[in-house]
Amino acid sequence: MPVELRDLRAFLAVAEERSFARAAERLNVAQPALSRRIARMEAELGFPLLARTTRRVEPTPAGTVFAAKAxxxxxxxxxxxxxxxxxxxxxxxxxxxxxxxxxxxxxLPDVIQAFRAEHDRIWVQLKRAGTEEQLRLLRRGRVDVCFLIGPIVADGLNRHTVWRDRYCAVAAENDPLVAGPDVALADLAARPHVLGDRAGWQAYRERVRRLYTRAEAFPEIVAEGPDTSVVLGLVASGVGVTVYPACIENVFRRGVAFRPIRDVDATLDTLMVWDPDRISPAATTFVEAAIGHCARWPDGRYDTNVRAMPRVMTL
Amino acid sequence: MPVELRDLRAFLAVAEERSFARAAERLNVAQPALSRRIARMEAELGFPLLARTTRRVEPTPAGTVFAAKAxxxxxxxxxxxxxxxxxxxxxxxxxxxxxxxxxxxxxLPDVIQAFRAEHDRIWVQLKRAGTEEQLRLLRRGRVDVCFLIGPIVADGLNRHTVWRDRYCAVAAENDPLVAGPDVALADLAARPHVLGDRAGWQAYRERVRRLYTRAEAFPEIVAEGPDTSVVLGLVASGVGVTVYPACIENVFRRGVAFRPIRDVDATLDTLMVWDPDRISPAATTFVEAAIGHCARWPDGRYDTNVRAMPRVMTL
DNA sequence: GCGATTGATGCCGTATCGTTATGGGTACAG
DNA sequence: CTGTACCCATAACGATACGGCATCAATCGC
Structure with a gap:
């Protein structure tokens, strides 16, 4: 019968009290139970841990070592x-x-910063991907929470709108298009466009297409890029213009200017999406913190669709 | 009922096998026993460690962490x-x-070097002291083994003679006394002497006194020192001469020369002394190694008085 | 839809553990 | 030297926990 933790506790009590009787009192058991437990453990180990005289008890060298390790x-x-x-x-x-x-x-940076300040024992990993790729990662359990743009088919997924942006026109800073305080959609649509490529920007390109379709405009796409920095680089080079959410104000790119679009009210929502059936406790904490953080933003609350999540997993 | 090590073993088996049935087989218990043990531990902790479907078992996030720590x-x-x-x-x-x-x-240096080469997990502490002080330290358990000169009152102590030295005459190197190949005791006795002080050299002074008493000589003591280096320093300075065991050949002191004493056959034994009733296992190992080491010396064996020591303490 | 597989549950025998009573040996006081 | 107090070990007995068998419920594959 191998050594158990209760054996260690018993032994340490005796070793510290230097008395079976006092240790038994401390452990709330009778003294004979202790004597036998220690004896059994010593038999198991094959050598004595405590040197007993009838008057005194003190650890053997092996007992001293064992006590420290125990x-x-x-x-x-x-x-x-x-x-x-x-x-x-x-x-x-x-x-x-x-x-x-x-x-x-x-x-996202604000959300993560606030979250990390409050939960320094939770490690935050980030993975950049487009809407479709993020949902695939979510299903495979490779990510816990997604920040993406709709539309999504939300079969069993929870979502929460965390941000809402108007659209902006973006052009090279010396482009006459951005000379005024704002831009008309028709003027923007008349220009050749740069957009994110189909691989990672499918959802956004669809939104942009609808934006123009409503205005019966069909801008030409003359260049594509895998990410924002490439798209803005192309815009800065004068290859074309683009449409970008207002969060572009946080993205600095030399040689590029942006303006509100005068006659467009449509907005682009950023959704936080997660799977309530598979979410980990740490991710639950993050989602809750993110929702709480978003609620404190001045823009007010957005529509949400969140099923109840148990705070601690039930037995 | 707190978590025990057997609970950890059971949990790890299930977590690794990802199956209660297979884990039960590995642990040589029936599957229901495992189910109950895990369930009881989870109830104790207050949260589940394993996510069970009827077809698959996999650890929860907490279970994954717990498995690693366990x-x-x-x-x-x-x-x-x-x-x-x-x-x-x-x-x-x-x-x-x-x-x-x-x-x-x-x-001693040879003994310790050989011992340390063979037993690198045993830490060797050294404490310099005279015969009486060493025996006091031994009784108090402050040292495990003593290397000293007799005579000792060995009530219950074990002893083993590890070394035997003839006596030498020691004088300043330009002293006519050490001009020849050896020295007559009477010539040595006629000179003023330097010796170790009474505090730490009581036993040796007694031996020296007997040496001279047998030759009916009573040399004058003109200086004392606490240790060999001081005594030899005084000898080098020409204050006096001294008598020292032949092991002085291993001690180098500029300005000092030593010679055998022509008409003295007496020897000085160095004893290893320990208390067989209180000796620790590590010290037992040392004593055995030291005895074995001494046996390999060319001088042959010396008389010994060693009670049997159990190699491993008995229960 | 049915059998096979897997984990959970109920029941029972047993080994383990804890408690009380007691014994043996030592230190201390008188 | 003797009596007493103290301390740990042992014995006997009762309570608890534990493991094994039989069985049940749920899911997967055919």
């Missing part, structure tokens, strides 16, 4: 339980967040 | 038992050795 074992055990508890309560762990260029240019 | 706990436990076992077997620990100037100039 304390370490019990401490490790406590730490293990602590860590597991914190993990189960969502106060520790790792959360992997998918994001797109709008989210990282818009609300 | 492995550490079990490893610590094994290390604790290992360390205690090694200590009990005298393969690990600390041995505190008392020594005098003759021992450190004679056999």
């Amino acid at each position: 304390r370490g074992v019990l401490e490790e055990m406590d730490l293990a339980i602590d860590a597991a508890t914190r993990t189960a309560q969502g106060r520790m762990g790792e959360v992997c967040i998918g994001y797109n260029d709008f989210a990282i240019g818009g609300p | 492995r550490g706990v079990l490893e610590e436990m094994d290390l604790a038992i290992d360390a205690a076992t090694r200590t009990a077997q005298g393969r690990m620990g600390e041995v505190c050795i008392g020594y005098n100037d003759f021992a450190i100039g004679g056999p």
Whole structure:
């Protein structure tokens, strides 16, 4: 019968009290139970841990060594339980967040900063991807939470709108298009466009297409890029103009200017999306913190569709 | 009922096998016993460690963390038992050795070097003291083994003669006394002497006194020193001469020369002394190694008085 | 839809553990 | 030297926990 933690506790009590009787009192057991427990453990180990005379009890050299190590074992055990508890309560762990260029240019840095300040035991991983790729990662469990733009087919997924942007016209800073305080959609549509490529920007390109379709305009696309920096680079070079959410105000690119679009009211929502059936405690903590953080923004609340999430997983 | 090590073993088996049935087989228990054990542990912790569907078992985030920590706990436990076992077997620990100037100039460095080469897990502490002080330290348990000169009252102590020295005459190198190949005791006795002081050299002074008494000589003592370096320093300065065991050949002091004493056959034994009733396993290892080492010396064996020592303490 | 597989549950026998009573040996006081 | 107090070990007995068997419920694959 191997040595158990209760054996360690019993032994340490005796070693510290230097008395079976006092140790038994401390452990709230009778003294014979202690004597036998220690004796059994010593038989298991094959050597004595305590040198008993009828008057005094003191650890053998092996007992002294074992006591020190045993304390370490019990401490490790406590730490293990602590860590597991914190993990189960969502106060520790790792959360992997998918994001797109709008989210990282818009609300996400604030959200993450506030979250990390409050939960320094939760490690935040970030993974950049477009809407479709993020949803695929979410289904595979590779990310816990997504920040993306709609539309999404939300079969069983929770969503929360965290940000709402108007659209802006973006052009080279010396372009006459951005000479005035704002831009008419028709003027913008008349120009050749630069857009994110189909691989990662499918959802956004669809939104832009609808924007122009409503105005019966069909701008020509003359260049594409994999991400915002490339698109803005192309815009700065004068290849074309583009349409970008207002979060572009947080993105600095030399040689580029942006203006509100005078006759467009449509907005682009950034959604936080997660799977309530598979979400980890740490990710739950993040989602809750993010929702709370968004609620404090002056723009007010947005529509949300959140099923109840148990704070601690139930047994 | 707190979490025990067997709970950790059970949990790790299930977490690794990802199956209660397979884990039960591995642990040589029936599957229901495992189910109940895990369930009881989860109830104790307050959160689930394993997410079960009827077809698959996988750890929760808390379970993953707990598994990693639990492995550490079990490893610590094994290390604790290992360390205690090694200590009990005298393969690990600390041995505190008392020594005098003759021992450190004679056999002790060799003994310690050979011992440390063979037992790198045993820490060797050294404490310099005279015969009486060493025996006092031994009784108080402050040292495990003594290297000293007799005579000693050995009530219950073990002893082993590890070294035997003839006496030498020591004088300043330009002293006519040491001009020849050896020295007559009467010539030596006629000179003023330097000796170790009474505080730490009581036993040796007694031996020297007897040496001269047998030759009916009573040399004058003109200076004393606390240790060999001081005595030899005084000799080098020409204050007086001294008598020192032949191990002085290992002690270099500029300006000093030594010669055998022509008409003295008496020898000085260095004894290893320990208390067989209180000796630690590590010290037992040392004593055995030292005896073995001494046996390999060309001078042959010396008389010894060693009670049997159990190699491993009995239960 | 049916069998196979997997984990959970109920029941029971047993080993383990804890408690009380007692014994043996030592230190201390008188 | 003797009596007493104290301390740990042992014995006997009762309570608890534990493991094994049989069975049930749920899911997957055919």
